[in-house]
Amino acid sequence: MPLGLLLLWFFALVTRFWGLTRFPTLVFDEVYFARFGRNYLAGVPFFDAHPPLGKYLIALSIWLGGGFHPWGYRWLNALMGSLIPVAVAVLAYLLTGRSRVALLSGLFVALDGLFLVESRYALINISLVLFGVVAQILWLWGLRYQGRGRSLWLMAAGMAFGACVAVKWSGLGFLLGVGLFWVLQQRLPLPAEGKTTYSWWQMCLLLPLVTFVVYTLLWWPHLQFHPHQRLLDLHQQMFHFHRSVASTAHPYCSPWWSWPLLLRPMSYFFQRVQTLSEAVPVIGPPLPMEATRWVYAVYALFNPPLLWLSTLATLALLVLQWHTTAGRFVLLNYAANLLPWALVSRCVFIYHYLPAALYSFMALALVWESSHTWVAWARWLRLAIVGGVIAGFVYWLPLYLGLPLTPEAFFRRMWLRSWI
Template sequence: MLFMQLISRKSSRWFIVGMTSIFIFSIMLRFWQLGRFNTLVFDEVYYAKFANNYLTKTDFFNAHPPLSQYIIAISIWIGSHLPFGQEIVNNETGSTLAPWTYRWVNALTGSFIPVVVGAIAYQLTRRKSYAFIAVLLIALDGLFLVESRYALNNIYLVNFGLLGQLCLIIALQDWQFKQNIWLALAGINFGASAAIKWNGLGFLLSIYLLWIFAWIIEFLAPPKKSDFISPLRNLTQLNLLQFTLNLFFIPIIIYSLFWIPHIILNPKYGFWEMQKQIFSYHQRIGSGPDTHPYCAQWFTWPLMLRPVVYFYKNTGLLDKPEPSLPPLPSDIGNPKVNPLIYDVHAMGNPPLWWLSAVAILS
């Protein structure tokens, strides 16, 4: 018995060391040369500019809910008031800013996503090894890494959605008063995810589907006695009031509240009219190769046949030095003769994506 306790303590110690090491590694990957490139990369042309518009009180139309731009605005405000890192700047947002000032909160948020994923994996399985594998796979995911290093909105959408799932799973294992607190926190995070982008509703809709499936399983195959039952089976233990209040009304309230600052600064459209304008905008812009010639068809995404391109510059095609690029190596000679290509592509972690696709299909 004592021997097993010693093994358990040693295992827990190594688990903490491993998780901490991966977290530090995630931070290093995301913050290394965060100022590259000294320009707006990919959809930073929208989100970093819109965030700065909030700070300068400039009217604009936002084609997505505003929460991510609020967060980036806070990032800019804090970063621009720090007494370091202001040597390399640009005016792409409409103000003179160092590029890291609109990126660092994204990098910090992205560093925590592997930790949240590991917590979910542990809560679902109670196995440290599974949690460690989940953390490692997410930490090495190229798509999450690239999204974390630029002022984009998807990293916040995922973070709030995962936090909502984690809070819900914890709530399903606690039948005391604290359960309602965790359920409310889940609803707040799901509402925040939708306030980043409407795609964030997918996290909440997946919970609705799981709730339906849990009732079907409860009816067809009641759980057998075992050492461990997935907390998701406890979804049927939530009463209708708990479910609707915390996982329907609270997300709606949170989503609505996040619009208040935007509407105060941009009073042209009210709340409901703003939702109509966003829907109409996305209906107009369309999708597919006609709109984005380099895009990959949605059914090829799990196979990762075409990575997403975020940035591409060929020095051989430039007539003069490009200030957004790092200085060219001294031994390169004439960049027209010996061109360098700077590019950023985002591709997921193949084992994670492929095995996840198989798991979903099965």
């Protein structure tokens, strides 16, 4: 298991750091988040619709990375993104005690396209996911202790939950997931640890209190740059901003139910050139398609075979393993991170599916591991699943890394009309 985790981390590091500075321009929401990070360093006030922790981390990345340039504002997010497959593997191991399920869960995350793309730019969804998974690891780990030790681990989990919500409010999905699991399970059998659970006061008082206090304290540096603003007023402004965003405010808006089907990915960067020697980005009007010889594109696209198989596996898990600890935990956290989006009327995007998607990847690993008991040819099915996921990662890799493609090769990768 330790060697497997090390190899998994090495693979994630290479894919996330290779060619990290390829596009010397602000890509997608870097135009906001990277600049907000620089504003903290320069002491420039600004308004942002999200809590501040994600931008603190980008500011730290710029400061430690030597300035406001692509490496400076991207490297820390790439490092955090490389840790997510390892964290997911640890979470899966705590749930199941099975190394194969754990490493396969982490491998699926490492082979996913949207997790890779989000890790390679100065965006904030990766820090949200990392803090959320770490919080759940600490929550599960605390169940191995009794008395004061258990409360200390629960407080550590609360600190991580507070950090998660301080990146985006949608981080509450990770907290909701463990809350639902605690309510419905009540007795959590961990491998080799027997049945144990948190008390009502720990879950209903201590954990929410620590989460709230940490979330509130993380606003303090932001308020130092905005002494004329009050925390309550800022939250009202943020809430009204999100309510005011129309459901069709952006061409890449996609309803929540479409995310598991991968109906509407997003283009983060697109550039047409005539030769590979041209500097990118090109200054001036877009090159006509008939004169285009090469295309540079970065797509917020999950690994299609992985996502579609994971969606099917999540449905299968509901039937096959709802009665198990791991199955119930995965399904409840998947629901907690997806279904609340049905209540949101504003424009939402496929990257909002990242937290739920990682639980669907864990569902695929659980179903994959249990499939050997189904039929005699299940071994070949298991090989086909892993092979299809790897093939999908390799085939769409140019769209994750922004590698040059001919227009014909680009459109061959647009399997659905809605992807364009």
